[in-house]
Amino acid sequence: MTKIDCLVCHDRTGTYMKVPTEAGMPDPAVDLVRVAKSVGRTSRRTCGECHFNGGGGEAVKHADMSRQLLDPERSCDVHMGGYDFQCSECHRTRNHKIAGRSTSVPVSEGGFSCENCHGERPHYGDGLLVHHLNKHAETIACNTCHSPVYAKCKPTVVSWDWSKAGDKNRKPIKDKYGMQDYDWKKGEFTWLESGKPVYTWYNGSMKRMLLGDRVDLDVSPIHITEPVGSIKDPGSKIAPFKFMEGVNAFDLEHRYFLVPHLFPKGKEDATAFWKHADWQKSFTAGMQAAHLPYSGKYEWYRTRMYWGIEHEVMPANMALSCVQCHESLKGERTCNRCHQDNKTVDFKKIAQKGTDFSYMASKGRDVSHLIGTTDYIDFKALGYKGDPILHGGRFKKLPMGYTPQ
Ligand code: HEC
Ligand code: HEC
Ligand code: HEC
Ligand code: HEC
Ligand code: HEC
Ligand code: HEC
Ligand code: HEC
Structure with a gap:
């Protein structure tokens, strides 16, 4: 980390900002003395x-x-x-x-x-x-x-x-x-x-x-x-x-991803896409800047990226319930498929405890299609034969002490 400025992370006034065209320099309107005094x-x-x-x-x-x-x-x-x-x-x-x-x-x-x-x-x-x-x-x-x-x-x-x-x-x-x-x-x-x-x-x-x-x-x-x-x-x-x-x-020839030149570098820029809307010029300039040869022939292809979900953890009482994954626990028989019934415990209620999509939908979230669904993570797509409660886990043929019908 040598090419980054300190204030962007350590300012506490909330006024420090940059201008996109100034290659990382602060906005001239920022009161740098005030910002510098605030660091924390x-x-x-x-x-x-x-x-x-x-x-x-x-x-x-x-x-x-x-x-x-x-x-x-x-x-x-x-x-x-x-x-x-x-x-x-x-x-x-x-x-x-x-x-x-x-x-x-x-x-x-x-x-x-x-x-x-x-x-x-x-x-x-x-x-x-x-x-x-x-x-x-x-x-x-x-x-x-x-x-x-x-x-x-x-x-x-x-x-x-x-x-x-x-x-x-x-x-x-x-x-x-x-x-x-x-x-x-x-x-x-x-x-x-x-x-x-x-x-x-x-x-x-x-x-x-x-x-x-x-x-x-x-x-x-x-x-x-x-x-x-x-x-x-x-x-x-x-x-x-x-x-x-x-x-x-x-x-098409080199079979690699093309970098476009997007942002115009000043008034004279003759190739930037955001000025001329010409892909051919933009790829030629972009690949030159990336020091990679460009054949001059391009084609559009479908791509995919995976982005991890790391933030926005929900409160514990909004985690997925047992039933939302295990279809087998949805009916009358839940935990008592494997455990002895206990009069003081409501197994059905425990198995259902978790995310309430109907509540989220009532708050305006776009989840009505998820209400009442099970097999939330799609066991088959993940390589299981089906619900692991019926078919066993990845290293276990079948759960101990349980024989499927
Ligand atoms: C990408 C964000 C970022 C940038 C840019 C940054 N810092 Fe930090 N700095 C941190 C974080 C995170 C900490 C840990 C404590 C905290 O959260 O403030 C820290 C801690 C510090 C500390 C406390 C001592 C320490 O090492 O824990 C000092 C002093 C400091 N930074 C100075 C600087 C200076 C000087 C620069 C510019 C050369 C700079 N920082 C740039 C994120 C940044
Ligand atoms: C000046 C802009 C800027 C600021 C401010 C900044 N980051 Fe980053 N950070 C980046 C860029 C650019 C990357 C690399 C691309 C990316 O992951 O989006 C990055 C990468 C990361 C990564 C992934 C690093 C890796 O090794 O793969 C983490 C985690 C991260 N930043 C956390 C922080 C935290 C925490 C702070 C505040 C202390 C912070 N950043 C402040 C620009 C910034
Ligand atoms: C409750 C803990 C937690 C907090 C708070 C948190 N993060 Fe993270 N963040 C994570 C975890 C866990 C990862 C994945 C880290 C890993 O795999 O090494 C992550 C990953 C990231 C990444 C890389 C993500 C990616 O896939 O590119 C960035 C960037 C990042 N965090 C930025 C931030 C910023 C900015 C904040 C504050 C607004 C923040 N995080 C607050 C837990 C947290
Ligand atoms: C820096 C430490 C830290 C990291 C990293 C962290 N947590 Fe936490 N988490 C806490 C603390 C502290 C609490 C509050 C006290 C408690 O419940 O243990 C908490 C609370 C929780 C709760 C209970 C919330 C409630 O009150 O309903 C859940 C669920 C949770 N974390 C999940 C996660 C998940 C998932 C990750 C990774 C994405 C994660 N945490 C990363 C420290 C952390
Ligand atoms: C199979 C789903 C599932 C997985 C995987 C899972 N949790 Fe939980 N977690 C839950 C449920 C459901 C609750 C609420 C339990 C309750 O209300 O009795 C919970 C509760 C919690 C709590 C609140 C404390 C408690 O014991 O009630 C924390 C903290 C927590 N989980 C963190 C984590 C972390 C960290 C991980 C990963 C290491 C993790 N959980 C993995 C479903 C899960
Ligand atoms: C996110 C989806 C998910 C949720 C929520 C979930 N399970 Fe599972 N369950 C799985 C998967 C995946 C396996 C297979 C694990 C393996 O491969 O070992 C499994 C396996 C099992 C097994 C058989 C294997 C074993 O470990 O004995 C039982 C019993 C079970 N789950 C009960 C529960 C109960 C009770 C709950 C609620 C607390 C629950 N599950 C919540 C996905 C889930
Ligand atoms: C497919 C069979 C199966 C289902 C369904 C099942 N369990 Fe279990 N459970 C087991 C097995 C087997 C163990 C023993 C430890 C192990 O291998 O995971 C166990 C262990 C336990 C334990 C720990 C007991 C101890 O002595 O430490 C508790 C508590 C428990 N289960 C509660 C539940 C609840 C509540 C449900 C329903 C929400 C449930 N189980 C559903 C098979 C099951």
Whole structure:
């Protein structure tokens, strides 16, 4: 970290800002003396100044970060809302190495996880679910249960089609969330609020396409990032992601991703897309700047990125219930499929305890299609034969002491 200025993270007046065209220099209107006198610890605001806007707008790339985290409701983010955590309370920083891996870029200053604070057995007390929940935590990432929907505080972009950019006459249309579907500079967007994540096995590593990597153009979509993991690997867990679907340009001869030159460098700029809306010129200039040859032939291809869901953890009572995953626990027989009935315990009620999508829908969230659903994480897609209560877990043929009908 040598090319970054100090005040962007350490200002506490909230007035420090940059101008996009000044290559990182502060806005001349900022009172630098006042800012310099204010320096102190970082905050959600200083870190969010950059991270709430990844992708050139709020919540565009990160499904789980937006300005809502400046002062979130408890139900939006239990740590930053309920307990007023600052970013660096989780992203512990020593000698300016900010812990926390990204799922998109391969720089790393050390990772950390929920378990660093909560331990491998985070559920405690004498509740009847504690045993099974801690057992599940060996196979299922915390946020699979604790963040059952992403972008619940603010809609996020789930598809971005660059090929449509350039039509200065096309009028943007507002979707049901009030978000615009088009921007002539950037193309066509789809937004989603309270999206259901995609679940996949993840061992903490990502495969990433880097600039200049040749790809197989016949595979659709082309994965820009993809989690590594497998049901057979004890180090992998089922983790939640947002898909960012895209349409991007590739060099037909060199078979790699093309970097466009977008932002005009002054009045004389003859190639910037945001001035001339000409892809050919923009790729020629962009690839020159990236020091990679461009054949002059480009084509648009479907792409996909996986974005991890790390923030906006919901309060404990809004985690997925047993029934929301296990169809087998939905009927009259629940825990007593395997355990003896106990007159003082209402098994049915315990198995249903968790996220209430009808309550969220009543608060205006876009989740009515999720009310009453089970098999939330799609066991078959993950490589199970079906509900593990009936068919067994990944390393167990069948749960002990239970014979399926
Ligand atoms: C990307 C954000 C970021 C930038 C940029 C940044 N810092 Fe920090 N700095 C932090 C964080 C995070 C901490 C840990 C404590 C906190 O949260 O404030 C910290 C801590 C510090 C501390 C306390 C001692 C320590 O090491 O824990 C000093 C002094 C400091 N920074 C000075 C600077 C200076 C001088 C610069 C510019 C060269 C700078 N910082 C740039 C994020 C940043
Ligand atoms: C001046 C803009 C800026 C500020 C302010 C800033 N960051 Fe970043 N940060 C970036 C960029 C750019 C990246 C790399 C791309 C990305 O992940 O979006 C990054 C990456 C990260 C990563 C992933 C690192 C990795 O190794 O993969 C974390 C975690 C992070 N920042 C946390 C913070 C925290 C916490 C703060 C506040 C103390 C902060 N950032 C302040 C711009 C900033
Ligand atoms: C409750 C803990 C917690 C808080 C608070 C928190 N984060 Fe994170 N964040 C995480 C975890 C866990 C990860 C994943 C880290 C890893 O795998 O090493 C993460 C990852 C990230 C990443 C990389 C995400 C990606 O996939 O590209 C960024 C950037 C980031 N956090 C920024 C922030 C910012 C900015 C704030 C404050 C507004 C913040 N975080 C507050 C827990 C937290
Ligand atoms: C820096 C430490 C830290 C990290 C990292 C962290 N937490 Fe927490 N978390 C806490 C503390 C402190 C509390 C409040 C006291 C408690 O309930 O243990 C809390 C509370 C919770 C609660 C209960 C909230 C309630 O009151 O209903 C859940 C659920 C939770 N965390 C899940 C997570 C998940 C999931 C992650 C990873 C994305 C995570 N935590 C990362 C420290 C952390
Ligand atoms: C199979 C789903 C599931 C997984 C996986 C899971 N949790 Fe939970 N968690 C729950 C449920 C449900 C509750 C509420 C329990 C209750 O109300 O009795 C809960 C409660 C909690 C609480 C509040 C304290 C308590 O014991 O009630 C914390 C803190 C917590 N979880 C953290 C985590 C962390 C950290 C992880 C990952 C290491 C994790 N959970 C993994 C479902 C899960
Ligand atoms: C996020 C979805 C999810 C939730 C919520 C969930 N389970 Fe599971 N459950 C699974 C998966 C996946 C497995 C298979 C684990 C493995 O491969 O070992 C499993 C396996 C089981 C098994 C059989 C294997 C074993 O560990 O003995 C039982 C019993 C079980 N779950 C009960 C419960 C109960 C009780 C709850 C509520 C506290 C619950 N499950 C909540 C996904 C879930
Ligand atoms: C598919 C069979 C199955 C179902 C369904 C099931 N359990 Fe279990 N449960 C087990 C088994 C087997 C154990 C023993 C430890 C192990 O292998 O996980 C166990 C252990 C427990 C324990 C710990 C007992 C001890 O002595 O430590 C509790 C409490 C518990 N289950 C409660 C529940 C509740 C509540 C439900 C319903 C929400 C439930 N179980 C559903 C199979 C099941």
